[in-house]
Amino acid sequence: MIEADVAVIGAGIAGVGAAYELSASASVVLLEQEREPAYHTTGRSAAMFLTSYGGERVGPLTAASRPVFDRVGTLLRPRPWLVLRDPAGPDGGHEAADGDSLEPLSPAEALALCPVLRPEWTEGAMLERSAQEIDVLGLHQHFLGGARRRGVRVHLSTEVLAGHRDRGSWLLDTTAGPVRVAAVVDAAGAWADVIATRLGIEPIGLTPLVRTAAVARYSAADQNWPLVGDLAETFYFRPEGQGLLISPADETPADPHDARAEELAVALALERVNAATTLGLRSVSTAWAGLRTFTPDRDPVVGPDPAEPSFCWLAGQGGFGIQTAPELSRLAASAVLNGTGEIPEALSVARFRDA
Ligand SMILES: Cc1cc2nc3c(=O)[nH]c(=O)nc-3n(C[C@H](O)[C@H](O)[C@H](O)COP(=O)(O)OP(=O)(O)OC[C@H]3O[C@@H](n4cnc5c(N)ncnc54)[C@H](O)[C@@H]3O)c2cc1C
CATH class of the missing domain: 3.30.9.10 (D-Amino Acid Oxidase, subunit A, domain 2)
Structure with missing residues (x-):
């Protein structure tokens, strides 16, 4: 049985970012169905950092992500x-x-x-x-390498098949066996609604x-x-x-x-x-x-599901998921560790449930 505080599902840029942020204060397992991380959308982008792209809710996420790119130092070049x-x-x-x-x-x-x-x-x-061109794999490696150094266990070729609440925690059924965790982060990209459904959470309509x-x-x-x-x-x-x-x-x-x-x-x-x-x-x-x-309104969704707060969404990053990854990952980790305080209403799951 694999056990940890948090399971992050998906090792694209969103999942490795969340695992990195969480691992400063929690034990984390990162579960990825493919044999290699970044195999899906993250490995296929146009690799651009565009402050003016994505609309009024995405702009601040992009701007807030910039210091991480600058701190690492070699991830951007002018374009x-x-x-x-x-x-x-x-x-x-x-x-x-x-x-x-x-x-x-x-x-x-x-x-x-x-x-x-x-x-x-x-x-x-x-x-x-x-505007800048991004070294996408460099950012991915910054998160993944940093997460591993902080003890995150990465399980590749591990598909999450199902999951349910069991005695106050999540029991996940995966192709690598059972996983027991207190909280789940759904960073499964195009499959984020599939993961929700498999875990008994209402999908968003991605x-x-x-x-x-x-x-x-x-x-x-x-x-x-x-x-x-x-x-x-x-x-x-x-x-x-x-x-x-x-x-x-x-x-x-x-x-x-x-x-x-x-x-x-x-x-x-x-x-x-x-x-x-x-x-x-x-x-x-x-x-x-x-x-x-x-998502239905084309803005990303991050934070706990109102029906089950130990299930945290990190999805709907459309065409801006690389440039916003540092800030969205930080918000997801903050939601898991400290509750919803930092999540703007416009990015929350509740905006879909209320409608
Ligand atoms: C052509 C193109 C151009 C783009 N250009 C840009 C750009 O210039 N700038 C920008 O910022 N963004 C761009 N994007 C968008 C960006 O690539 C995405 O927003 C981002 O990669 C999404 O990352 P993710 O981690 O959510 O998804 P993904 O990288 O798809 O990761 C999700 C992971 O979840 C895993 N998974 C799914 N189901 C399961 C399961 N059941 N069990 C275990 N693992 C599972 C998948 O295998 C996958 O590895 C572009 C995208 C495309 C396609």
């Missing part, structure tokens, strides 16, 4: 974010966040940053000058949305080009190794699964990037897809 307006499209898309730092650019300034833009796409461009990315062959990219995307979020690209990381910014609802890139989505990414630039991209060297999982 400004250039936001274009589709000359033929509607304006909407960007929801201003707290600390929003998008500044207007002239067409000449936009072209100076990325000379392959078609001139008609440079009207009304904006720039987040302070929706995993497939997002595709690929590396297009293009050897002449300037490594200093910004991340370039459009306001309505229908594509983006940035330098990546010897090519360009491209995405059609797709959002296709799916059940939790091991997502794969569809040829059509990759073709759409090539087409949309080519429509805004003179790049003339034709093929990709690699492509992948991941599940960005959203």
